[in-house]
Amino acid sequence: xxxxxxxxxxxxxxxxxxxxxxxxxxxxxxxxxxxxxxxxxxxxxxxxxxxxxxxxxxxxxxxxxxxxxxxxxxxxxxxxxxxxxxxxxxxxxxxxxxxxxxxxxxxxxxxxxxxxxxxxxxxxxxxxxxxxxxxxxxxxxxxxxxxxxxxxxxxxxxxxxxxxxxxxxxxxxxxxxxxxxxxxxxxxxxxxxxxxxxxxxxxxxxxxxxxxxxxxxxxxxxxxxxxxxxxxxxxxxxxxxxxxxxxxxxxxxxxxxxxxxxxxxxxxxxxxxxxxxxxxxxxxxxxxxxxxxxxxxxxxxxxxxxxxxxxxxxxxxxxxxxxxxxxxxxxxxxxxxxxxxxxxxxxxxxxxxxxxxxxxxxxxxxxxxxxxxxxxxxxxxxxxxxxxxxxxxxxxxxxxxxxxxxxxxxxxxxxxxxxxxxxxxxxxxxxxxxxxxxxxxxxxxxxxxxx
Numbered sequence: 001x002x003x004x005x006x007x008x009x010x011x012x013x014x015x016x017x018x019x020x021x022x023x024x025x026x027x028x029x030x031x032x033x034x035x036x037x038x039x040x041x042x043x044x045x046x047x048x049x050x051x052x053x054x055x056x057x058x059x060x061x062x063x064x065x066x067x068x069x070x071x072x073x074x075x076x077x078x079x080x081x082x083x084x085x086x087x088x089x090x091x092x093x094x095x096x097x098x099x100x101x102x103x104x105x106x107x108x109x110x111x112x113x114x115x116x117x118x119x120x121x122x123x124x125x126x127x128x129x130x131x132x133x134x135x136x137x138x139x140x141x142x143x144x145x146x147x148x149x150x151x152x153x154x155x156x157x158x159x160x161x162x163x164x165x166x167x168x169x170x171x172x173x174x175x176x177x178x179x180x181x182x183x184x185x186x187x188x189x190x191x192x193x194x195x196x197x198x199x200x201x202x203x204x205x206x207x208x209x210x211x212x213x214x215x216x217x218x219x220x221x222x223x224x225x226x227x228x229x230x231x232x233x234x235x236x237x238x239x240x241x242x243x244x245x246x247x248x249x250x251x252x253x254x255x256x257x258x259x260x261x262x263x264x265x266x267x268x269x270x271x272x273x274x275x276x277x278x279x280x281x282x283x284x285x286x287x288x289x290x291x292x293x294x295x296x297x298x299x300x301x302x303x304x305x306x307x308x309x310x311x312x313x314x315x316x317x318x319x320x321x322x323x324x325x326x327x328x329x330x331x332x333x334x335x336x337x338x339x340x341x342x343x344x345x346x347x348x349x350x351x352x353x354x355x356x357x358x359x360x361x362x363x364x365x366x367x368x369x370x371x372x373x374x375x376x377x378x379x380x381x382x383x384x385x386x387x388x389x390x391x392x393x394x395x396x397x398x399x400x401x402x403x404x405x406x407x408x409x410x411x412x413x414x415x416x417x418x419x420x421x422x423x424x425x426x427x428x429x430x431x432x433x434x435x436x437x438x439x440x441x442x443x444x445x446x447x448x449x450x451x
Contacts, residue, residue: 036060036061036062036063037060037061037112037122038058038059038060038061038065039057039058039059039060039105039108039109040057040058040060040084041055041056041057041058041070041084041085041101041104041105042055042056042058042067042081042084043055043056043074043076043079044056044067045076051075051076051077052073052074052075052076053073053074053075053076053079054069054070054072054073055070055072055073055074055079055097055101056068056069056070057069057070057104057108057131059108059124059127059128060124061122061123061124061127062122062123062182064123064124064180064181064182065124066124066125066128068128068131068132070100070101070104072097072100072101073097074086074092074094074097075092078092078094084101085098085101086098086101104131107131108127108131111127111130111131112127115127121140121142121143121183123181123182123183124181125181138185138186138187138238139185139186139233139238139239140183140184140185140186141171141175141183141184141185141186141189141229142182142183144186144229144232144233144238145168145171145229147232147236148164148229148232149161149164157320157321159295163221163225164225166222167222167225167226170200170201170204170222171197171226173200173204174196174197174200174201177200178196178200186233186238186239187239187240187241189230189239189243190241190243191243191246191247193243194223194226194243194244194247195247197223197226198219198223201214201219201222201223202214202219216251216252217251217252220249220250220251223249224249227244227249230242230243230244253417256386256389256390256417256418257377257378257383257386258383258386258387258389258390258391258418259288259375259377259383259387259391260391261391261395263373263375263377264288264387264391264392266373266374266375267281267284267285267369267373267375268285268333270369270372270373272369272372276357276361276365277365277368277369277372279341279354279355279357280357280361280362280365280366280369281369282337282340282341282354283297283354283357283362283381284362284366284369284381284384285333285337285384286333286334286337286338286354287381287384287385287388288384288387288388288391288392289331289333289334289388289392290315290328290330290331290334290388291328291385291388291389291393291403291406291407292315292317292326292328292385293319293320293321293382293385294359294362294381294382295320295321295359296317296319296320296326297354298352298354298356298357299317299320299352300315300317300352300353300354301351301352301353302342302351302353304316304317304353305330305338305353308327308329310329312329312330313329313330313335314327314328314329314330315327315328315330319408322408322410324408324410325408326405326406326407326408327405327406328406338353341353341354341355359381362381363380363381366379366380366381367379385407386418388407389403389407389415389418390418393406394418400412400415400416403415403418
């Protein structure tokens with residue numbers, strides 16, 4: 001909009017703009033709980049041969065900055081950096097240029113206020129696109145993440161949601177450090193975005209001391225959760241293309257750490273004077289003889305103990321992780337530990353078979369137990385489940401189908417991971433085969449009795 005610089009309308013408009021500039025003068029001029037906004041006009045003198053400099057609009061939102069050309073110019077020596085305006089001298093009048101600056105300032109402020117009033121996402125790129133009249137490209141990644149939280153918070157396990165939050169945190173770090181943005185339109189996510197994100201995860205260096213870089217399978221887990229988000233976007237109709245179509249996830253098969261028979265006996269026979277270590281040891285041993293994970297052990301209550309098909313005590317429960325039912329015949333060691341703690345004050349208070357203790361504390365105390373018992377492995381509570389599958393069952397000839405059923409695996413291929421590492425069992429089986437073959441050969445060479 002242009003005015004005759006001598007008209008009354010222009011003078012009124014100029015006065016209004018001056019009042020607005022006075023109110024909006026601080027560079028960080030609008031802030032609420034989640035948004036910071038800054039607006040400033042600067043000049044860029046690209047050629048020393050020319051006395052004219054370009055005027056740029058510098059926009060800052062939440063620490064992210066961008067500069068937009070206003071297509072306006074002024075002599076370098078006439079630019080007032082403090083007032084962000086063009087001075088006027090006898091050879092040059094900056095009134096018309098200042099009018100355009102005021103119009104641009106008012107337009108940017110109006111766009112920001114409108115976005116804030118509508119409680120919409122605010123980024124430097126969104127404001128820039130609206131200022132330049134560029135049509136927005138649709139749904140964004142942050143909007144998809146928010147929708148996923150709202151729709152799944154009562155469906156997914158809290159621990160699973162915690163893993164998604166971790167993936168979202170890495171996505172935000174990637175956008176901030178690599179893309180210099182706080183968000184991205186879903187249409188902009190392509191195969192290149194995935195490879196860049198994977199490279200970022202692999203090279204990420206944790207800031208906390210003692211925290212290790214992400215392992216290969218951990219990187220794949222984050223990408224798998226990101227793929228779930230992309231699948232959700234496709235189902236919602238928020239994306240037309242599928243970036244994971246040509247992108248394949250690859251997991252490295254890792255050996256499951258477990259205790260040998262000798263190491264298990266060493267812990268089992270050790271008695272600890274401190275109650276916390278003794279309880280930790282007993283819970284660990286109970287898991288070694290039942291195959292239950294931490295989350296399933298701490299939820300056990302007297303109603304989970306019932307009489308099985310053989311007339312003996314069994315555990316009838318459901319895995320928290322997969323919700324698959326499990327039926328476990330109780331071995332004598334497990335029965336002894338249940339009887340030991342069923343009348344414990346903390347067990348009675350919570351209505352559980354064992355006193356409650358956090359997984360974090362258990363794993364911390366297991367480190368002490370490992371040192372005392374001279375166990376070289378990085379002892380964790382989940383290692384008890386692996387020990388049950390290998391040392392307690394498979395190594396003692398329990399069929400893999402039975403072990404798979406007790407562990408609550410949906411596929412026997414999951415259980416076969418444990419079978420591959422039981423070298424002692426392989427050795428024993430081959431030894432028995434050698435004896436059978438030797439016996440057969442002896443019988444074949446035995447001379448016949450002829451009457």
